[in-house]
Amino acid sequence: MTIGAICYGVLITLGLSCLATLRRLPRARIFWSQRMVLMVHVCSLLVLNTALSVKGMKGNLVSIFETRPEALTYFYLDRFNIMAVIIFALTDGVLVWRCYMVQRVLLGGRPTRWQHICWIIPSALWLMSIGLGVTAVAISDPTLLLSEPPAPLSKLLLILFTFCNIALNTFATANIVIRLLIHRREMISSFGRTSTLSNFHVRIAGIVLESAAINVPISIASAVCSILVGGFGLLAWQIGVPTQSFSSVLVIYQVAKGRAVGSESMSSNKGSESQRLDTIITTQTDTYD
Known part of the structure; x- marks a missing residue:
């Protein structure tokens, strides 16, 4: 519960910083809808995580101080957990979007048919x-005593859900990292390490942040804890949910700051001409100052 509260606090801090950065983006009509979608996405994650954290802390305190040990139930598997499903849908949706955008930008918008698999597979896992x-x-029963095993179908669905989450995060992270590393090598080979373009694309830390690599170990750790420990082991997702939300907001923050592929601002050496590649949501637009 304490670790989950810390993760939630870090998420709120980053989320507010991300919203402030998005708010400072250009107010031109072409950016308005893009910025609003991302701001609504971040606000939704913050509100849902706040509600889920309050509910989780209340349930934990009641179970510790007001419930006899033999009367403990799977209180955390109630209908309120639909918010956790929505949070995972939002965070995983960002990864699917980044898979599509990285492919589209780096391949010039003309990928071959088989290359569409790189975003179709994550999309299928997401759905x-x-x-x-x-x-x-x-179908979960929050009134079932903790001393009894959970319903087989409910446990099976939770395991399959966890597997899909791990598979999606692993595939998306590997896909984004591999594509960005290949692009990094090509930029260095073409322009050298000291050029402006190369300096933008050689940051390994930026590649790791953009790929949301932190999701993979968190998903695996939460799943292993839930499966091996059982019962209260499922509470590990009280840490996994805000952590995955943090990773998702961090990706959006990278985009808002122009540090992600498809959202970078680069100045050319030809006079005062500036090329801005803004593909925050669906389009790749070139504008000139």
Whole structure:
């Protein structure tokens, strides 16, 4: 509970900073809808995580101080957990979007048919996880005593949901990292390490942040804890949910700051001409000062 509260606090701090950065983006019409979508996304994550954290802390305190040990139930598997499913849908959706955008920008918008697999597979896993999560929440029984094993179907759905989440995060992270590393090598080979373009793309830390690599170990740790420990082991997701939200907001923050592929601002050496590549949501637009 304490670790989850710390993760939530870090998420709120980063989320407010991200909203402030998005608010300072250009107010031109072409940026308005893009900025608003990202701001709504971040606000939704903050509100949902706040509600889920309050609910989780209240449930934990009641179970510790007001419930006899033999009367403990799976109180944390109630219908309120639909918010956790929505949070995972939002965070995983950002990864699917980044898979698509990285492919589109780096391949010039003309990928071959087989290369579409790089965002189709995450999209399929994303839809499957939403369906499994909603179903698991719908059939879970929060009144079942903790001393009894959970319903087999409910446990199976939770395991499948966890598997989809891990598979999506692993595939998306590997796909984004590999593509960015290949692009990094090509930029260095073409322009050298000292050029403006190369300096933008050689930051390994930026590649790791953009790929949301932190999601992978968090998902695996939460899943292992839930499966091996069981019962209260499922509370590990009280840490996993805000951490994955933090990773998602961090990706958006990278985009807002122009540090992610598809959202960078680069100045050319030809007079005062400036080229801005803004593909925050769906389009790649070149504007000139």
